[in-house]
Amino acid sequence: MKYDTAFRERAVRLLQERRMEFQEEFLAASVRQVAGVMGMSVVSLRGWLRASVPGLPGAVSVxxxxxxxxxxxxLVEAKRANEILRSAAS
Structure with a gap:
């Protein structure tokens, strides 16, 4: 299932808030709980969390x-506009 950017951001934000409330050692439990509340897989949420942490290799925020x-x-639109202008000028 594809999730939109707002959903991903909301899920990661909720997980980060949950992590602040509890100790770091309960990360797995927090991930399971937030994933359950959001109706999504634990694997997806874990991946989004990793992607949101700056400095991790290959991490690109949402x-x-x-x-x-x-x-x-x-860029595609600008190239198309330039092409139209070039053909009109010649």
Whole structure:
């Protein structure tokens, strides 16, 4: 199942808040509880948490990934506009 960016951010934020309330040793229990509340898999939530922690190898925050997709769409539109302007000028 695909989850939107807002859902991912909400799930990670909820997990981080839960982790602040309890000791670090209860991380697995917190992940299970939040995943259950959100109706999602533990594996997905764990992956999103890892991706949200800066400095981990290969970690890209959900925000950066969505920003990258948005910028790629803008680039395609700009290239298309340039192509139209070039053909109109010649």
């Amino acid at each position: 925000d950066l990934a969505s920003e990258n997709r948005r910028l790629k769409r803008e």
